[in-house]
Amino acid sequence: MDSTLSAAELDDRIAILRDNIRQLIEQATAASGESNEERTADRLAQQNEELDRLIAQRDALGK
Numbered sequence: 001m002d003s004t005l006s007a008a009e010l011d012d013r014i015a016i017l018r019d020n021i022r023q024l025i026e027q028a029t030a031a032s033g034e035s036n037e038e039r040t041a042d043r044l045a046q047q048n049e050e051l052d053r054l055i056a057q058r059d060a061l062g063k
Contacts, residue, residue: 010058017051 005013021044028040 005057007058007061010054010061014051014054014058017047017054021047021051 024040024044024047028037028044031037031040
């Protein structure tokens, strides 16, 4: 991912990731089965890692 994103672009991507995470949680609530839960947990972990990275990048712009 490009490290030269503006604060506004980072905010947009952060909002998208937060929405993705919300949707994954809703899907996990509706789905059952160990394989679905594992796959959803992996996707949630990936989305949360990306969210943390973007928030850190945005915070660094403010310094």
